[in-house]
Amino acid sequence: MSGRVLVGVKRVIDYAVKIRVKPDHTGVVTDGVKHSMNPFCEIAVEEAVKLKEKKLIKEVVAVSCGPQQVQETIRTALAMGADRGIHVEVSGKDYETLGPLQVSKILAALAKKEQADLIILGKQAIDDDCNQTGQMTAALLDWPQGTFASEVTLDADKLKVVREIDGGLETIKIKMPAVVTADLRLNTPRYATLPNIMKAKKKKIANVKPADLGVDVSSRLEVLKVDEPPQRQAGVKVETVDDLVGKLKEAGRI
Amino acid sequence: MAAARALARGVLLGSYSICRSRSLIFNSVQKRGIAACIDPSIGLTDEQKEFQKVAFDFAANEMAPHMAEWDQKEIFPVEAMRKAAQLGFGGIYVNPDVGGSGLSRLDTSIIFEALSTGCVSTTAYISIHNMCAWMIDTFGNNEQREKFCPDLCSMQKFASYCLTEPGSGSDAASLLTSANLKGDHYILNGSKAFISGGGDTDVYVVMCRTGGKGPKGISCLVVEKGTPGLSFGKKEKKVGWNSQPTRAVIFEDCAVPVTNRLGAEGEGFSIAMKGLNGGRINIASCSLGAAHASVLLARDHMCVRKQFGETLSNSQFLQFRLAEMATKLVASRLLLRQAAVALQEGRPDAVSLCSMAKLFVTDECFSICNQALQIHGGYGYLKDYAVQQYVRDIRVHQILEGTNEVMRMIIARSLLSES
Numbered sequence: 001m002s003g004r005v006l007v008g009v010k011r012v013i014d015y016a017v018k019i020r021v022k023p024d025h026t027g028v029v030t031d032g033v034k035h036s037m038n039p040f041c042e043i044a045v046e047e048a049v050k051l052k053e054k055k056l057i058k059e060v061v062a063v064s065c066g067p068q069q070v071q072e073t074i075r076t077a078l079a080m081g082a083d084r085g086i087h088v089e090v091s092g093k094d095y096e097t098l099g100p101l102q103v104s105k106i107l108a109a110l111a112k113k114e115q116a117d118l119i120i121l122g123k124q125a126i127d128d129d130c131n132q133t134g135q136m137t138a139a140l141l142d143w144p145q146g147t148f149a150s151e152v153t154l155d156a157d158k159l160k161v162v163r164e165i166d167g168g169l170e171t172i173k174i175k176m177p178a179v180v181t182a183d184l185r186l187n188t189p190r191y192a193t194l195p196n197i198m199k200a201k202k203k204k205i206a207n208v209k210p211a212d213l214g215v216d217v218s219s220r221l222e223v224l225k226v227d228e229p230p231q232r233q234a235g236v237k238v239e240t241v242d243d244l245v246g247k248l249k250e251a252g253r254i
Numbered sequence: 255m256a257a258a259r260a261l262a263r264g265v266l267l268g269s270y271s272i273c274r275s276r277s278l279i280f281n282s283v284q285k286r287g288i289a290a291c292i293d294p295s296i297g298l299t300d301e302q303k304e305f306q307k308v309a310f311d312f313a314a315n316e317m318a319p320h321m322a323e324w325d326q327k328e329i330f331p332v333e334a335m336r337k338a339a340q341l342g343f344g345g346i347y348v349n350p351d352v353g354g355s356g357l358s359r360l361d362t363s364i365i366f367e368a369l370s371t372g373c374v375s376t377t378a379y380i381s382i383h384n385m386c387a388w389m390i391d392t393f394g395n396n397e398q399r400e401k402f403c404p405d406l407c408s409m410q411k412f413a414s415y416c417l418t419e420p421g422s423g424s425d426a427a428s429l430l431t432s433a434n435l436k437g438d439h440y441i442l443n444g445s446k447a448f449i450s451g452g453g454d455t456d457v458y459v460v461m462c463r464t465g466g467k468g469p470k471g472i473s474c475l476v477v478e479k480g481t482p483g484l485s486f487g488k489k490e491k492k493v494g495w496n497s498q499p500t501r502a503v504i505f506e507d508c509a510v511p512v513t514n515r516l517g518a519e520g521e522g523f524s525i526a527m528k529g530l531n532g533g534r535i536n537i538a539s540c541s542l543g544a545a546h547a548s549v550l551l552a553r554d555h556m557c558v559r560k561q562f563g564e565t566l567s568n569s570q571f572l573q574f575r576l577a578e579m580a581t582k583l584v585a586s587r588l589l590l591r592q593a594a595v596a597l598q599e600g601r602p603d604a605v606s607l608c609s610m611a612k613l614f615v616t617d618e619c620f621s622i623c624n625q626a627l628q629i630h631g632g633y634g635y636l637k638d639y640a641v642q643q644y645v646r647d648i649r650v651h652q653i654l655e656g657t658n659e660v661m662r663m664i665i666a667r668s669l670l671s672e673s
């Protein structure tokens with residue numbers, strides 16, 4: 001056991017920003033828009049740092065894929081307590097089409113290279129809401145997965161994960177190395193302290209290209225069109241239940 | 255993403271990390287509003303952006319949800335401030351060897367600007383506390399620094415700054431509180447007025463007269479709460495700054511050990527003036543944060559409020575008004591940050607620049623907040639809406655730390671002394 005944890009962090013449009021669709025409908029406006037770390041990734045970093053503070057793991061490595069700007073996101077992870085960062089350089093068209101399949105291939109390759117025992121990711125990103133990267137990464141590595149984790153307990157080489165599922169809470173035990181994805185209630189991320197932000201400056205961020213990891217980042221998906229959700233239409237008030245049934249039948253709903 | 259639940263977590267005592275209270279996303283949206291041209295992170299280094307981010311997050315999560323309550327119930331938010339201190343906000347420009355964060359004046363300005371969006375009054379007090387900690391750090395000897403600074407930086411103890419008296423405000427050098435040397439103690443007699451935190455704080459940095467008339471007879475003493483002869487007046491009722499108590503501080507044959515004197519006898523006034531340069535930057539930064547928040551509130555209100563069949567944002571007059579507010583905001587910010595850099599570098603124009611910045615920024619930002627209130631119409635006058643608290647809280651920034659009239663005196667003197 002190397003005691004090394006890989007944490008994936010994604011740079012997304014800040015949750016407070018009002019999203020606008022580009023005039024050519026090929027995507028959303030990102031230029032000049034405030035970005036920050038995906039909130040679920042913050043929770044993932046916090047969990048990893050907590051494990052290190054409990055001395056259950058030795059090193060936290062923050063990973064992000066994208067252009068130069070993602071280094072800001074890695075720095076935030078370092079300020080929260082990660083030990084070092086890896087910036088996988090993906091830019092231009094490749095970055096626009098970067099999705100869970102390519103990222104999970106990158107993470108799988110890095111996990112092997114770094115001999116990681118554990119990968120912690122956010123359950124999904126707030127921009128695409130895919131909820132696929134964690135699961136795909138586990139599949140590519142043939143590792144067990146504990147997704148939607150609201151509680152993680154590490155004991156030697158086993159992980160007890162309490163998962164939030166539709167029916168309630170499910171507790172599973174999985175063997176390391178494994179992939180865990182963080183849900184909202186796993187923890188409350190810490191504020192970086194001023195001294196930690198300054199220490200983070202000295203921590204290293206390594207640069208890697210997908211080709212160096214033997215990963216092809218070309219996408220199998222093509223985005224045809226991006227539109228805003230339809231404007232909410234006004235409803236219709238009816239007098240009686242019969243009217244209601246009649247109207248629903250008219251609309252073909254029943 | 256599903257809406258976050260409201261989870262309020264208290265400070266985890268004895269733990270390394272300070273977890274944030276998670277408030278409903280909708281509460282935070284207003285204060286974290288994004289508008290590219292007035293974005294306060296423009297021109298900052300990556301590290302400064304990180305400092306600013308922590309301060310904004312802290313303000314949105316730990317301060318903004320409570321600012322109205324702190325104002326209405328006149329609560330001195332000790333827990334919230336101690337949480338801030340654990341992040342390093344207790345002694346931002348104090349040396350790390352006594353527990354400070356060792357950052358620059360510009361870093362400090364950025365941090366107070368961001369914190370102020372959460373609560374101006376509390377941030378203003380934190381800035382006064384920082385100034386006191388810095389004075390002891392800079393002008394104290396090693397015993398004094400080690401005795402007082404660590405507790406101040408962690409906000410285990412709180413500080414107050416005592417210069418103003420009932421008879422000496424702008425004419426600070428005419429202060430009367432006397433400190434007569436008797437053996438190894440100074441005996442203090444007199445009273446200080448309008449002391450922020452007075453009565454609730456633990457450490458008082460006091461300017462008093464040890465020598466003859468005028469500035470050269472003034473020395474700086476550190477007086478601890480509980481010293482016999484130290485008492486306090488009634489808590490003042492104020493228009494704003496209600497999350498910090500303001501009281502008179504009274505000395506009646508109060509004996510203070512000579513070892514509590516910062517610097518040499520007669521150096522007090524110079525210490526006070528040097529402290530005020532930074533204090534002016536800090537107070538102006540608080541005004542800036544309030545103005546920034548107010549511009550966003552005004553903009554959001556304009557996009558929602560409809561009259562005459564359309565939203566206020568379609569009114570050209572209001573568009574122009576908003577544009578003027580934004581322009582003044584950015585101009586203020588640039589001047590203030592330049593002054594902070596000048597002070598940090600010890601440039602000869604630093605004192606004048608700090609005075610110019612304090613004058614311009616506090617005046618312009620009050621005007622901005624006031625106009626934001628106007629844009630809100632009748633709602634702006636209700637205490638349910640934050641904009642009125644920003645207006646009330648920053649009004650006093652045009653008065654303290656040197657009135658804006660005194661700022662003009664300083665600037666004029668600097669211009670005319672060269673000819």
